[in-house]
Amino acid sequence: MELLNRLNQQLQALDDKQLIRKRRTVNSPCGARVSVDGRELLAFCSNDYLGLANHRKIKLALQEGAAIYGVGSGASHLISGHVRAHAMLEERLAQFVGAHLESPRAISFCTGYMANLAVITGLTAGDKEAEIFSEELNHASLIDGVRLSRVKAHVYPHANLQALEVLLKASKAATKVVVTDSVFSMDGNLAPLPQLLALCEQYNAWLVVDDAHGFGTLGDNGHGALEHFNLRSPYLVYMGTLGKAAGVGGAFVAAHETVIETLIQKARPYIFTTATPPALAHALLTSLDLLEGDEGVTRRAQLQSLVAQLDDGLRLQRWQRLPSKTAIQPILIGDNAETMRAGAALYEQGLWVGAIRPPTVAAGTARLRVTLSAAHNSMDVAKLIGALNALERDMK
Ligand SMILES: *Cc1c(COP(=O)(O)O)cnc(C)c1O
Numbered sequence: 001m002e003l004l005n006r007l008n009q010q011l012q013a014l015d016d017k018q019l020i021r022k023r024r025t026v027n028s029p030c031g032a033r034v035s036v037d038g039r040e041l042l043a044f045c046s047n048d049y050l051g052l053a054n055h056r057k058i059k060l061a062l063q064e065g066a067a068i069y070g071v072g073s074g075a076s077h078l079i080s081g082h083v084r085a086h087a088m089l090e091e092r093l094a095q096f097v098g099a100h101l102e103s104p105r106a107i108s109f110c111t112g113y114m115a116n117l118a119v120i121t122g123l124t125a126g127d128k129e130a131e132i133f134s135e136e137l138n139h140a141s142l143i144d145g146v147r148l149s150r151v152k153a154h155v156y157p158h159a160n161l162q163a164l165e166v167l168l169k170a171s172k173a174a175t176k177v178v179v180t181d182s183v184f185s186m187d188g189n190l191a192p193l194p195q196l197l198a199l200c201e202q203y204n205a206w207l208v209v210d211d212a213h214g215f216g217t218l219g220d221n222g223h224g225a226l227e228h229f230n231l232r233s234p235y236l237v238y239m240g241t242l243g244k245a246a247g248v249g250g251a252f253v254a255a256h257e258t259v260i261e262t263l264i265q266k267a268r269p270y271i272f273t274t275a276t277p278p279a280l281a282h283a284l285l286t287s288l289d290l291l292e293g294d295e296g297v298t299r300r301a302q303l304q305s306l307v308a309q310l311d312d313g314l315r316l317q318r319w320q321r322l323p324s325k326t327a328i329q330p331i332l333i334g335d336n337a338e339t340m341r342a343g344a345a346l347y348e349q350g351l352w353v354g355a356i357r358p359p360t361v362a363a364g365t366a367r368l369r370v371t372l373s374a375a376h377n378s379m380d381v382a383k384l385i386g387a388l389n390a391l392e393r394d395m396k
Contacts (some may be wrong), residue, residue, distance in 0.1 A: 018336050019357060029054035032375040034352070042380055044370045045354040049217050049327040050299040051375030052247025058286050065282030073275035081275030089281040090252070092288055097254045100226035102234040105257040107264060110276050112212050112241035112251035113141040118267035119208055119239055119253050120145030123177050125266040130175035133167055133205070135191065137184045142210055146179065161195050168203040176205035182225035183213035186361050186369060188324025193229045200235045208237045216245025217300060217327060222291040246287045250276055299374035303327055306372045306381050313385035319392050329370040331388065339366035342391055351387055
């Protein structure tokens with residue numbers, strides 16, 4: 001069949017460039033140790049930054065949620081799928097980050113990908129002349145949201161405030177939207193949010209902050225990047241995901257109540273999809289309690305001590321550890337094939353680390369993406385440090 005031949009040729013072209021991705025099937029709950037193909041591996045590749053994905057209390061809450069609400073929500077939020085658990089979760093999320101917003105309200109989504117599509121298309125839906133200013137290293141879901149909005153978009157160079165200001169100054173648009181990750185997912189560094197917010201306030205632009213990797217991990221209370229930088233503004237539109245540090249799944253947007261009402265009325269990725277099972281929202285209430293409580297404090301401290309341990313222990317010459325203080329600790333190798341070989345060698349030793357190639361990162365910047373979690377202990381990290389130091393020497 002000619003159509004299949006075409007697809008097979010395209011797959012072969014990916015394979016020739018060493019760009020074929022393989023999925024591995026995990027036979028255990030998410031955690032520091034996972035079982036794959038009958039082997040136990042030490043995993044440094046999940047986004048379960050605080051080790052909540054298999055937490056006893058959240059599992060019990062999920063069971064309780066199923067007992068109370070059943071399984072499916074049965075419909076979209078605007079028809080009949082908006083259940084009390086969703087409403088309670090949204091209220092709780094609005095409180096969680098509300099100190100940083102004005103007239104805060106929150107809306108929950110099935111995934112962060114959909115939340116990003118919704119927030120960008122929703123903010124620009126009423127204005128064909130709107131303009132978007134998007135950070136170069138933004139997550140794919142933000143990029144897709146920009147594309148879907150079908151308004152004029154500018155991409156500004158990574159963390160380049162001067163370039164962004166030139167663009168904002170030149171814009172005549174009444175609706176301006178600046179969009180950025182707070183923690184860059186492949187680099188682990190933070191966006192200069194205070195300076196970005198000052199520019200947005202000066203030029204009358206929304207600042208959409210994707211805090212997928214900051215929610216739960218940044219700030220003394222785990223409230224995320226806005227707490228970390230101590231920001232507060234009606235210009236802020238905050239997106240947090242609930243499948244990473246929160247350990248469950250889903251996402252939310254919190255902002256001024258008028259922004260949220262706009263999303264409810266206009267955002268198609270919100271309107272035209274079935275609401276998540278309410279039991280998930282119920283389980284998330286327990287997850288938020290843990291994030292804000294003593295356990296959150298202890299787990300964030302554990303994560304920070306592991307980050308410091310990795311920083312102290314790595315002795316790399318050719319490879320480069322990127323300057324990150326977050327759970328995302330990338331090691332830049334550059335070459336695709338060398339990166340894949342390094343990933344495979346670690347895997348042989350029972351260490352599972354993500355090997356990231358283009359197009360996820362720019363050509364020539366393939367890397368190992370180590371992610372640390374409070375579920376790891378210092379022996380786990382010592383093992384990884386030893387393996388990485390030795391591997392870099394041996395692969396010369
Ligand atoms: C993971 C991630 C998302 C998508 O969130 P999901 O809930 O996994 O769909 C969006 N933005 C960033 C920066 C992410 O890392």
